[in-house]
Amino acid sequence: MLGTVLYGPGDVRFEERPTPTILKPTDAIIRLSASCICGSDLWPYRGLNEITEPMAMGHEYCGIVEEVGSEVTSVRPGQFVIGSFCLSDNTCPHCRFGFQSSCRQREFMSGAQAPRARVPLADGTLVATSDLPADDLIPSLLAVSDVLGTGWYAADAADVKPGSTVAVVGDGAVGLMGVLAAKQMGAARIIAMSRHKTRQALALEYGATDIVTERGDEGVARIQELTQGVGADSVLECVGTQESMLQAINSARPGGSIGYVGVPHGVALEGERLFFGQRRLLGGPAPVRRFLPELIDLVLARKINPGKVFDLELPLAEVAEGYRAMDERRAIKVLLRP
Amino acid sequence: MLGTVLYGPGDVRFEERPTPTILKPTDAIIRLSASCICGSDLWPYRGLNEITEPMAMGHEYCGIVEEVGSEVTSVRPGQFVIGSFCLSDNTCPHCRFGFQSSCRQREFMSGAQAPRARVPLADGTLVATSDLPADDLIPSLLAVSDVLGTGWYAADAADVKPGSTVAVVGDGAVGLMGVLAAKQMGAARIIAMSRHKTRQALALEYGATDIVTERGDEGVARIQELTQGVGADSVLECVGTQESMLQAINSARPGGSIGYVGVPHGVALEGERLFFGQRRLLGGPAPVRRFLPELIDLVLARKINPGKVFDLELPLAEVAEGYRAMDERRAIKVLLRP
Structure with a gap:
């Protein structure tokens, strides 16, 4: 064979x-x-x-x-x-x-x-x-x-509920599936973070309501702007880098949830920032x-x-x-x- | 004045x-x-x-x-x-x-x-x-x-439910209140981690069912032993050091939740370990x-x-x-x- x-x-x-x-x-x-x-x-x-x-x-x-x-x-x-x-x-x-x-x-x-x-x-x-x-x-x-299954778990871990505002970090296949999952779970607003035309198109087809092309702190600022300074109820982290993880955490509202499914590579989280950021985190395979x-x-x-x-x-x-x-x-x- | x-x-x-x-x-x-x-x-x-x-x-x-x-x-x-x-x-x-x-x-x-x-x-x-x-x-x-209020939040953030198995890291006043909160929320088993007699006595009075005197990896091993190798459904972290945070994370079962209310001092969490550990984290004031x-x-x-x-x-x-x-x-x- x-x-x-x-x-x-x-x-x-x-x-x-x-x-x-x-x-x-x-x-x-x-x-x-x-x-x-x-x-x-x-x-x-x-x-x-x-x-x-x-x-x-x-x-x-x-x-x-x-x-x-x-x-x-x-x-x-x-x-x-x-x-x-x-x-x-x-x-x-x-x-x-x-x-x-x-x-x-x-x-x-x-x-x-x-x-x-x-x-x-x-x-x-x-x-x-x-x-x-x-x-x-x-x-x-x-x-x-x-x-x-992984995109679905990201949405589940991020506690997506009917009416939720959701942000998806990462426009790879898993991120796009996260958009689909959030839509199925009844999210009212799904913000896909993507800078690639074909991926943006598929995200929209799967249910994204907004596209944010900025990354890092600029991406976070755009999410804040789109949510009247509140942040997203749920954020799906589908990349696995330090930048994407911080982008995900900072895009969520206090008390909001991050489901992270990108296998972390070189990610380290500082306890005091996590504490005062007050976001819920669940990830894993x-x-x-x-x-x-x-x-x-x-x-x-x-x-x-x-x-x-x-x-x-x-x-x-x-x-x-x-x-x-x-x-x-x-x-x-x-x-x-x- | x-x-x-x-x-x-x-x-x-x-x-x-x-x-x-x-x-x-x-x-x-x-x-x-x-x-x-x-x-x-x-x-x-x-x-x-x-x-x-x-x-x-x-x-x-x-x-x-x-x-x-x-x-x-x-x-x-x-x-x-x-x-x-x-x-x-x-x-x-x-x-x-x-x-x-x-x-x-x-x-x-x-x-x-x-x-x-x-x-x-x-x-x-x-x-x-x-x-x-x-x-x-x-x-x-x-x-x-x-x-x-802080002990209560720790239990709430750690998703304590009727019938839960709960571990409490830290026998300060907040940890003791965490025991009280877990009891009120219906936990079936409450394992207080404490090595001080007077605090153990109060923990038992507030509803603890088990006392673990070991700390760090030995404490984790005792929790695993007491839970047939499963780990606790919910862990309340009420200290704020690197050791106590890892003790809390490692005492929870996969898919279990940690509510952390000890203000972190010098705590850093490694992304890959968090990912494969697959525990839910929520903390903050x-x-x-x-x-x-x-x-x-x-x-x-x-x-x-x-x-x-x-x-x-x-x-x-x-x-x-x-x-x-x-x-x-x-x-x-x-x-x-x-």
């Missing part, structure tokens, strides 16, 4: 890999209907995360179950399934508390930029649809696996499993179309070009077809 | 001060029924906050209104009133959102370790009782002004005004007895001894009688 391996900064190879097999009785093997490249894949691709050994890439996935281990009871071969990028048993106290991304058995998915993949903890991780979905829904179902059933239903009912975030589709064999396109911001998010 | 002034580390003087007068039409002048010394007064007293000029001390107060400015309509001379240590107009968007401690007109009370004090923003800050309260309720009503009516009612109905936290009562003239007693941890909290 050919699969995607990252060897070093900028060095993505599509090369021969062992065909996945059942290693544990709780595993499933799936044949991917589609995979994609994540914004977080760019951190090691850009050399911002250390690469100590060749990494099998890809953690977003949906497809047909081919084989299951002897202990798997909730999915069976032939079913179409979607799983979270965080693998979880969905039975431990953290899972039952709705934080499957902190499951006691947590693992992170890998190797999904390939035609087949092994999914550990299949019972706790995968959700099957009752029928095989229509082909045109595949991109949206794939999006649920991480990018939509998204517990997508909590949201999977609801999000799958919304997609199958065609109430949301998160798949539009894929603005470039490539054959899996051209995965390296996909990384380049995202790295150079020629594409928001790249769908890969096996 | 004689009042309390801090000149430098350890240098508290009870000396002649100008008698407070109405300076703005929104002011009230009150004759204090009692005042007290706050744990936060010890920061400058110990030289841990810089003292650039002599400071009129005291921000916790209750008493009888003597005079009001021309624009004050909600309280009148002769009434017994309690106010928050944070002065607020209670009408701005932040106040209406329940965060009066971030009021657009926010000021911090000062000069209340004296027989009389000026309370700015009287309409938004003070709450009057319908009758003059019984003398024995004065300590508890005074406690509402800050120490109880307590919006006591939000809780005043409810807490005053609980005291007047004798359902709670926060005044027991005062374990030393002194005449106001002996305020310097009060500071020494608290600094040396001979007293939990000192009540001052004018």
Whole structure:
């Protein structure tokens, strides 16, 4: 089988890999209907995360179950399934508390930029649809696996409610999904912070009511201006830098909430400023499993179309070009077809 | 009038001060029924906050209104009133959102370790009782002004709910009030972290179910042990040091909440650890005004007895001894009688 391996900064190879097999009785093997490249894949691709050994890439996935281990009871071969990028048993106290991304058995998915993949903890991780979905829904179902689930968690963590004023920091795919999530949750006003025309257009399509092109302190000043000096009730931080985190915190009103899902790189927060700023913070890897059933239903009912975030589709064999396109911001998010 | 002034580390003087007068039409002048010394007064007293000029001390107060400015309509001379240590107009968007401690007109009370004090923003800050309260309720009503209101906010910010497992970091007066608050909010289990016998006893009286004497990583390990490796649903951080903050964060379960009310001194939080820890954080100066009516009612109905936290009562003239007693941890909290 050919699969995607990252060897070093900028060095993505599509090369021969062992065909996945059942290693544990709780595993499933799936044949991917589609995979994609994540914004977080760019951190090691850009050399911002250390690469100590060749990494099998890809953690977003949906497809047909081919084989299951002897202990798997909730999915069976032939079913179409979607799983979270965080693998979880969905039975431990953290899972039952709705934080499957902190499951006691947590693992992170890998190797999904390939035609087949092994999914550990299949019972706790995968959700099957009752029928095989229509082909045109595949991109949206794939999006649920991480990018939509993560944007949704950002909005949930930021306590978005009907009538809320929401600001979204970051116009990558996750930020755009955050806009979609805020809209679904009933936000009255959604301010997308974006300086790229195509991303602005998609943000507006997903429900943004305002676009702010400024960043940093100027961005914060614009949010203050748009909210009569109050600040946003909820802010979704979807980048992960020091600047974006401070921009998010400072864009919220006192007592407002920040949901941060950009994996922090070099972020440090000063206690006294946090204290007197008096904003609520919750972040982390998204517990997508909590949201999977609801999000799958919304997609199958065609109430949301998160798949539009894929603005470039490539054959899996051209995965390296996909990384380049995202790295150079020629594409928001790249769908890969096996 | 004689009042309390801090000149430098350890240098508290009870000396002649100008008698407070109405300076703005929104002011009230009150004759204090009692005042007290706050744990936060010890920061400058110990030289841990810089003292650039002599400071009129005291921000916790209750008493009888003597005079009001021309624009004050909600309280009148002769009434017994309690106010928050944070002065607020209670009408701005932040106040209406329940965060009066971030009021657009926010000021911090000062000069209340004296027989009389000026309370700015009287309409938004003070709450009057319908009758003059019984003398024995004065300590508890005074406690509402800050120490109880702050402990209450810590529990509120930490999202304590009926049935919650709660840990309280810090056995100062605020931590003890946090125990009381968690109990009132229906917590099923309240773990007080304390190594002082008298404070442990009061914590147990206020509703603590468990005492943990270990600190830092050992304290965290004990909390994990007591919660079958899950962690607490809610943690109240009532100290403000780097060690106590990390102890609080690490004692909570993933998805759990930390309410932090100890003013941070030298606290820095690393973004990536916060992210993967996945705990909810909310802190800041307590919006006591939000809780005043409810807490005053609980005291007047004798359902709670926060005044027991005062374990030393002194005449106001002996305020310097009060500071020494608290600094040396001979007293939990000192009540001052004018």
